[in-house]
Amino acid sequence: MAYTSLLTEVYRLQSLDCTDKAVQLVSREIQSQPGCSELWYMRALCLLKLEKYKEAAHDAAKALELGANFDANLVYGKALFFLGKFLEAKKAFAEGKEKAGPELSTFNQFDQWIDWSEDRIKRIARKEAKTTCKEMNGHSDEKTEKTEESNPPAANVMPAPKIKHDWYQTETHVVITILIKNQKAEDVKVNFTEKTVSVTAPLPSGSEYSLELDVCHRINPELSSFKVVPSKIEVKMKKVDGIHWAALEGDGTEPTVKSAPGEPTKTQSVPAYPSSASRKHDWNKLEADIKAEEENEKLEGDAALNQLFQKIYGQGSDETKRAMNKSFMESGGTVLSTNWKEVATDKVDVKPPDGMEYKKWN
Incomplete structure (x- = not known):
């Protein structure tokens, strides 16, 4: 199978929550192309999703051995992290960051994973130091011990981002x-x-x-x-x-x-x-309330007249609408009739208000 077609099929199976079938598919391809680093990387990625961290680490290491790029370092580091191998994970992330360069390493979150690895290393070191102190002194702070036990550095728990x-x-x-x-x-x-x-x-x-x-x-x-x-x-x-x-x-x-x-x-x-x-x-409901409020709003002057005309036009028949449009346009906005029979045959004359004269603009 062509690599592009295989990749498409793997994504399809993962979207259907059939990652185990994707692993089987890639495994068959590896048997025929054992020297292809992309196939080992692809299977490592699937195994990581299935939380099979030991197998994922093995495949990612094989991909790196065959010359895979920094993406394989990221998968390798994550698998080691979830196995509790924080020192090895930090090293994998650091090598991947160096391969990727300053621009791509930011996108692939190497710095974040390095920080998380360092945090787990420090927590383990603190716990070991307290254990050593307890053995040397023959006693311990019971409250501190209980707090540490209630918050163990679980290897298989993904660290949560601090930003909301x-x-x-x-x-x-x-x-x-x-x-x-x-x-x-x-x-x-x-x-x-x-x-x-x-x-x-x-x-x-x-x-x-x-x-x-x-x-x-x-x-x-x-x-x-x-x-x-x-x-x-x-x-x-x-x-x-x-x-x-x-x-x-x-x-x-x-x-x-x-x-x-x-x-x-x-x-x-x-x-x-x-x-x-x-x-x-x-x-x-809010939309209906606003419409009801608009309908019940008491307007005055030209606003009330315009609202009346809009209501007549909106609720009128096709003949009413034609009459209103024809009379308004032909009269230059001075006549508005709702009777189609009266305006259908002849042109509607201009009828300016008393004391005003109608003039055309040149």
Whole structure:
């Protein structure tokens, strides 16, 4: 199978939550092309998704041995990290960062993973130091010991970004807001694909913030954008299908497309924007209330007259509308008739108000 076709099929199987079948497919290709680094990398990526970290580390190491690029370092480092081998993971990330160079390494979040690895190394060192101190002194601070035990540096738990992000949606877009202040637009990197969005930005501490999401439904990368303001980063993703998203990240369910613009399908609830707000609003009810308020509003003078004419025109028959249009246009706006029989045959004359004279502009 051609590499491009294989890659497409692997992505399809992963989207259907059939990553194990993707592994089998790539394994067959490896048997016929054992020297292809891309195949070993592809299988490592699938195994990482299946949380088979030992096998993923093996395949990523093989890919690197065959000359794979820095992407394999990232997979190798992640597999080692989740196996609790933080020193080896840090080394893999550092080598990948050096391969990628300053621009690409930022996009691939090497700095963030190096920071996380260093954090785990320090936590383990602190714990070992306390254990050594306890053995030497024959006692320990019971409160400190319990705190450490209640917060173990679990190797298989993904570290959460410290920066908060939120999201909401409109009928056409999904917007993510990331609460990082005082960023420069040129320092923020955002990458879109049909099913993913990646955001990286430098933090005041010198480390890198990164956010990687597998989004719930497809987006249009070309029509998606982002902007940086003093208080936040705003990422605006263009929906491919005009549907309401039940969640920001993918859940494996197929999208439900609207049957007509503005009308929800049977399986789709009416959206309440913004989706992340704690207080929900019935926007259809609000729209109806505004219309009722406009209709009941008491206007005066020309505004009341215009409202009356609009109501007559809007509720009138086709003949009424034709009469109003013909009389108004032919009379230069001085006559407005609703009787089609009176104005149908002859031209409507200009009838200026008393004391005024009608003149044509040259």
